[in-house]
Amino acid sequence: MGRGLLRLLFAAACDANSLVPQVPPRYNYLMENWRQHISVDPAICHGKACIRGTRIMVSVIIDNIAAHVTREEIITSYANLTAPDIDAALSYAAELTREGSVKLPLETTA
Secondary structure, three states: OOHHHHHHHHHHHEOOOOOOEOOOHHHHHHHHOHHHOEEOOOOOHHHOOEEOOOOOEHHHHHHHHHOOOOHHHHHHHOOOOOHHHHHHHHHHHHHHHHHOOOOOOOOOOO
């Protein structure tokens, strides 16, 4: 993709007065309401984050998405799972990357 096309796509996604891409209102709704779908209970799945009312761990959903499993296949595989549950799992994962920390190996350049 050429630089001109990238600039055009970026400009189309941005407000005329801002360099920050504008996000549809639905984005904020999903990002704020993941707590309605995710729960942590020490008696369920060793306290790992799960979809509320199930034993489906958020990590399993994220692993499936990372493996390019489609939403439809994930929902078919887990009978109690809904599309909003998948959105909540992604929002929860996004929150962790912003607020949480994960120990990563130190990368050095020679």
